[in-house]
Amino acid sequence: MPSSMARALALALLLSASPALAQPSAERQRELIDFVRQDCGACHGLTLKGGLGSPLLPQALAGRDKEGLIELILNGKPGTPMPPWKGLLSRAEIAWIVEYLMSGAADAR
Amino acid sequence: MRVKALTLSLVFLALAGCAGPSLRGTGDLGVVVERSAGRLALVETTTGSLLDRIEGLGDLSHASMVFSRDERFAFVFGRDGGLTKVDLLERRIAKRIVQAGNSIGGAIGQDGSWVAVANYEPGGVKIFATATLDLLADIPAIGADGKRSKVVGIAEAGEGRLIYSLYDAGEIWLADLADPRQPKLSKFANAGKLPYDGLVTMDGRSYVAGLFGEDGLALLDLWNVEAGVKKVMPGYGKGAEPLPVFKMPHLRGWAAAGDALYIPAIGRHEVLVIDRRNWTEIGRIPVAGQPVFVMARPDGRQVWVNFALPHNDTVQVIDTPTNRVIRTLKPGKAILHLEFTPKGDRVWLSARDDDRVTIWDTKTLSPIGSLAVEKPSGIFFTVRAHRFGL
Numbered sequence: 001m002p003s004s005m006a007r008a009l010a011l012a013l014l015l016s017a018s019p020a021l022a023q024p025s026a027e028r029q030r031e032l033i034d035f036v037r038q039d040c041g042a043c044h045g046l047t048l049k050g051g052l053g054s055p056l057l058p059q060a061l062a063g064r065d066k067e068g069l070i071e072l073i074l075n076g077k078p079g080t081p082m083p084p085w086k087g088l089l090s091r092a093e094i095a096w097i098v099e100y101l102m103s104g105a106a107d108a109r
Numbered sequence: 110m111r112v113k114a115l116t117l118s119l120v121f122l123a124l125a126g127c128a129g130p131s132l133r134g135t136g137d138l139g140v141v142v143e144r145s146a147g148r149l150a151l152v153e154t155t156t157g158s159l160l161d162r163i164e165g166l167g168d169l170s171h172a173s174m175v176f177s178r179d180e181r182f183a184f185v186f187g188r189d190g191g192l193t194k195v196d197l198l199e200r201r202i203a204k205r206i207v208q209a210g211n212s213i214g215g216a217i218g219q220d221g222s223w224v225a226v227a228n229y230e231p232g233g234v235k236i237f238a239t240a241t242l243d244l245l246a247d248i249p250a251i252g253a254d255g256k257r258s259k260v261v262g263i264a265e266a267g268e269g270r271l272i273y274s275l276y277d278a279g280e281i282w283l284a285d286l287a288d289p290r291q292p293k294l295s296k297f298a299n300a301g302k303l304p305y306d307g308l309v310t311m312d313g314r315s316y317v318a319g320l321f322g323e324d325g326l327a328l329l330d331l332w333n334v335e336a337g338v339k340k341v342m343p344g345y346g347k348g349a350e351p352l353p354v355f356k357m358p359h360l361r362g363w364a365a366a367g368d369a370l371y372i373p374a375i376g377r378h379e380v381l382v383i384d385r386r387n388w389t390e391i392g393r394i395p396v397a398g399q400p401v402f403v404m405a406r407p408d409g410r411q412v413w414v415n416f417a418l419p420h421n422d423t424v425q426v427i428d429t430p431t432n433r434v435i436r437t438l439k440p441g442k443a444i445l446h447l448e449f450t451p452k453g454d455r456v457w458l459s460a461r462d463d464d465r466v467t468i469w470d471t472k473t474l475s476p477i478g479s480l481a482v483e484k485p486s487g488i489f490f491t492v493r494a495h496r497f498g499l
Contacts, residue, residue: 038461039356039418041170042170042171042357043356043357045168045170045171045188045211046144046145046168046170046171046188047168047188047189049211050211050229050230051170051171051188051211051213051229052229052259052261052276052305052357076353079322080303080321081303081305081354081357083353083354083355084353085355087353088355088418088419
């Protein structure tokens with residue numbers, strides 16, 4: 001099985017394991033990929049290797065607590081330019097983004 | 110006689126044949142960044158057209174550029190640390206180097222002999238000869254705290270100087286580059302918390318850094334640097350909970366009309382109006398969202414503003430005699446940048462998610478044309494070559 005497929009499968013399994021989080025639709029996923037590159041990328045770099053904000057590549061996030069990262073993105077990091085995204089993105093979407101970032105799929109593009 | 114004239118015209122034809130694009134000036138040229146494609150679109154403002162494309166510039170997210178004094182060359186600062194010298198007449202890359210891991214912007218010296226690049230990673234500034242892109246000086250940005258800092262708000266500061274801010278350390282550094290190989294630094298510590306960008310005013314006199322970590326701006330009088338950095342507009346938020354900022358404002362597209370300076374507030378949906386004679390508040394103009402670029406038409410009669418998410422489909426026009434928003438436009442999806450023609454008859458807007466640049470008449474406030482450009486971000490016209498600070 002190609003590794004990207006394995007990754008997608010693992011992602012689907014993981015997300016379906018948490019009942020509260022409905023997986024964003026395929027179309028929404030495409031929008032989110034664009035959103036991460038363009039809008040998160042405004043501070044973290046289009047390639048996510050860092051800008052004013054820290055790098056969001058898998059190496060940089062490896063070993064980090066997923067829930068912690070989801071909370072951080074939902075609520076932002078007060079005192080720094082990292083804004084709270086809860087008004088614009090749902091928790092399920094943010095959970096998907098965290099998986100996406102950590103899986104390295106963003107890097108592969 | 111006839112024969113001589115014939116040979117002459119033949120010689121002339123032959124010359125014209127190998128001279129490439131016909132003779133032309135560069136004062137109506139400009140460059141639009143196609144940020145995902147790593148490509149530049151060469152444009153011309155007289156007829157509002159796209160002339161050509163120049164490829165191979167690497168990661169151009171957040172790319173900006175400055176122009177040589179003769180308005181022939183653009184120096185493009187890429188996010189990947191690339192510094193590319195582009196020949197606008199021959200429409201090609203003249204030279205490209207990768208000088209750091211992650212850079213944010215740059216400036217060109219008053220005499221045009223050096224170009225400076227501000228780097229995030231590793232934090233610091235490098236100075237290059239404009240003719241060759243040879244490295245002249247490398248100035249690491251190590252703050253009083255002993256740590257390396259990201260550099261922001263870089264600007265040419267007159268009298269052969271360069272000025273910039275240290276984001277993490279909260280300092281402003283002024284570099285005297287009379288000898289660009291031997292920079293002489295004056296450091297202003299405790300300039301303010303988390304400076305995120307800076308500008309030199311249109312008259313070349315003042316450097317202003319916007320602060321993310323506190324309400325207020327840091328000001329240095331370039332005619333009297335001994336007086337040190339002062340805080341202006343302290344506490345402009347007056348304790349109100351700041352609104353989220355989904356994109357950092359840019360000060361470089363700064364605006365002035367008469368004695369009034371127009372600056373984006375941060376964490377407030379307002380444009381601040383400041384009296385630049387005494388740096389006190391004249392007023393605030395409520396606007397549609399978090400302002401990103403606040404730019405004056407060159408004559409100062411209007412100020413155009415674009416916004417961060419979720420209002421990045423909106424542009425507002427402020428009438429400066431009354432300091433009121435006179436028009437709210439919806440010019441496209443994800444308006445990232447705007448640029449005025451040299452005398453301000455037109456303004457060009459980049460609509461990233463529409464893959465278009467639209468051209469507006471600033472008198473009638475209506476669109477008059479558009480160009481297909483892939484994911485456009487910054488728009489830069491050569492008139493910038495002769496502006497202070499850039």
